[in-house]
Amino acid sequence: xSASPGLPLxxxxxxxxxxxxxxxxxxxxxxxxxxFADARVALAALEGGVTPFVILLDLMMPGMSGWEFRAAQxxxxxxxxxxxxxxxAAGKLSDGAHTLSNVEVLYKPFTLEIxxxxxxxYAAEPQAHSGRLTD
Amino acid sequence: xxxxGDGPTDRILMHLAEIGAGRCTITDDTVISERDPEMSQxxxxxxxxxxxxxxxxxxxxxxxxxxxxxxxxxxxLLEDRRQAVAARDEFLAVxxxxxxxxxxTLALIVDHLIVPPLHQSTSELGSVVVQQRxxxxxKRQVDRLTALAxxxxxxxxxxxxRLQLSVGSVDLRDVVREVLDRxxxxxxxxxxxxxxxxxxxxxxxxxxxRIDQVITNLISNALMYGAGRPVEVSVRVEAAQAVVVVRxxxxxxxxxxxxxxxxPFARVLTTTHHAGLGLGxxxxxxxxxxxxxxxxxxxxxxxxxxxxxxxxx
Numbered sequence: 132x133s134a135s136p137g138l139p140l141x142x143x144x145x146x147x148x149x150x151x152x153x154x155x156x157x158x159x160x161x162x163x164x165x166x167f168a169d170a171r172v173a174l175a176a177l178e179g180g181v182t183p184f185v186i187l188l189d190l191m192m193p194g195m196s197g198w199e200f201r202a203a204q205x206x207x208x209x210x211x212x213x214x215x216x217x218x219x220a221a222g223k224l225s226d227g228a229h230t231l232s233n234v235e236v237l238y239k240p241f242t243l244e245i246x247x248x249x250x251x252x253y254a255a256e257p258q259a260h261s262g263r264l265t266d
Numbered sequence: 267x268x269x270x271g272d273g274p275t276d277r278i279l280m281h282l283a284e285i286g287a288g289r290c291t292i293t294d295d296t297v298i299s300e301r302d303p304e305m306s307q308x309x310x311x312x313x314x315x316x317x318x319x320x321x322x323x324x325x326x327x328x329x330x331x332x333x334x335x336x337x338x339x340x341x342x343l344l345e346d347r348r349q350a351v352a353a354r355d356e357f358l359a360v361x362x363x364x365x366x367x368x369x370x371t372l373a374l375i376v377d378h379l380i381v382p383p384l385h386q387s388t389s390e391l392g393s394v395v396v397q398q399r400x401x402x403x404x405k406r407q408v409d410r411l412t413a414l415a416x417x418x419x420x421x422x423x424x425x426x427x428r429l430q431l432s433v434g435s436v437d438l439r440d441v442v443r444e445v446l447d448r449x450x451x452x453x454x455x456x457x458x459x460x461x462x463x464x465x466x467x468x469x470x471x472x473x474x475x476r477i478d479q480v481i482t483n484l485i486s487n488a489l490m491y492g493a494g495r496p497v498e499v500s501v502r503v504e505a506a507q508a509v510v511v512v513r514x515x516x517x518x519x520x521x522x523x524x525x526x527x528x529x530p531f532a533r534v535l536t537t538t539h540h541a542g543l544g545l546g547x548x549x550x551x552x553x554x555x556x557x558x559x560x561x562x563x564x565x566x567x568x569x570x571x572x573x574x575x576x577x578x579x
Contacts, residue, residue, distance in 0.1 A: 146367050147455075148368070155375070155396065155400060156377075159378065191363070220362075221359075221363055240366055240370035241373065242373055243381065246374070
């Protein structure tokens with residue numbers, strides 16, 4: 132069973148191992164995965180037509196940060212509809228948190244028990260959450 | 267004015283008014299040359315009064331200055347303390363961040379290995395390969411956490427003056443080669459060209475493990491901040507010293523930041539995150555200094571950084 136026929140799950144995280152681990156567990160759950168170490172490349176992929184049902188977004192990344200990625204995503208009316216779940220090791224969201232209002236946050240480390248239902252919820256209702264994401 | 271006349275009362279009132287305004291025209295000569303002995307006594311009394319008042323006023327000014335200095339010193343100490351508390355809080359935030367990331371990977375992979383997934387599409391052989399890769403991933407997280415713990419222990423050793431070197435005969439060129447060998451995979455992964463210039467053995471008496479730690483830190487930084495451009499490492503004997511130079515051509519360090527990089531908790535927790543506790547260069551400098559040497563940096567933004575370690579032989 133693929134919970135999201137045709138739509139991949141996007142992972143944006145600069146930590147190679149964590150990104151691979153997330154990709155592994157999600158692929159094992161039957162999801163298609165598009166994983167990116169660089170937020171700029173991920174954004175370009177979105178602009179190029181990749182349409183994930185949800186984006187798991189790290190915040191603190193070299194180059195383009197998660198906050199900058201989110202701000203750029205919100206500027207594009209089509210891309211802004213794609214739900215984002217922030218996955219962060221930071222204790223608080225602080226700077227630029229306004230672009231992350233109404234965004235679900237998972238604080239690292241989290242268990243599969245926590246992660247899977249969140250992803251499954253977005254997979255079951257692709258873009259149903261978009262209404263509360265556009266401020 | 268009422269004392270503009272030249273009667274004795276007018277003169278006394280005039281002098282009192284002057285003294286009240288913080289000045290005095292009575293001098294010793296005025297007192298001596300006064301023909302009226304009573305007036306001479308009064309003038310002397312006024313002069314003494316003026317001098318006493320001036321002295322008291324000077325003492326008060328001095329006391330006020332001293333108080334102000336104490337207040338300024340106190341403010342400085344408070345500011346130092348505020349900065350120390352801020353640095354500690356920031357360190358704790360960075361340390362927590364650095365611990366959480368490998369823990370997140372560990373948590374996911376362990377869960378994944380314990381709970382069989384609903385959908386396993388890979389073949390048995392494929393799943394063995396995946397599991398091997400995931401076990402290697404686990405091992406790397408354990409290594410990361412071990413390295414973090416070692417770094418924190420070093421901080422505690424250094425700040426309490428317990429950093430001890432265990433010196434022996436070492437070829438610095440061998441140390442550098444061993445470090446570079448450990449970076450093989452990372453160099454390959456980052457597609458970085460690493461050039462090494464180490465024509466001759468560089469024998470000396472140092473703590474090999476600690477010098478290894480210093481070189482490891484410099485190479486790791488050069489790869490992390492080197493923007494994928496070539497990194498050059500040289501080891502040679504210059505005069506009576508052993509000199510290791512690690513040069514990258516990456517993002518560099520702004521001039522006003524250069525004095526801070528060897529301080530503890532140097533790297534600020536920013537949104538553009540680079541991994542690590544921000545303690546590596548501070549620990550490196552402590553080790554090099556404890557070895558009787560010095561470590562310096564020459565850097566320009568967007569042109570790269572050159573770190574030079576000089577060790578006495």
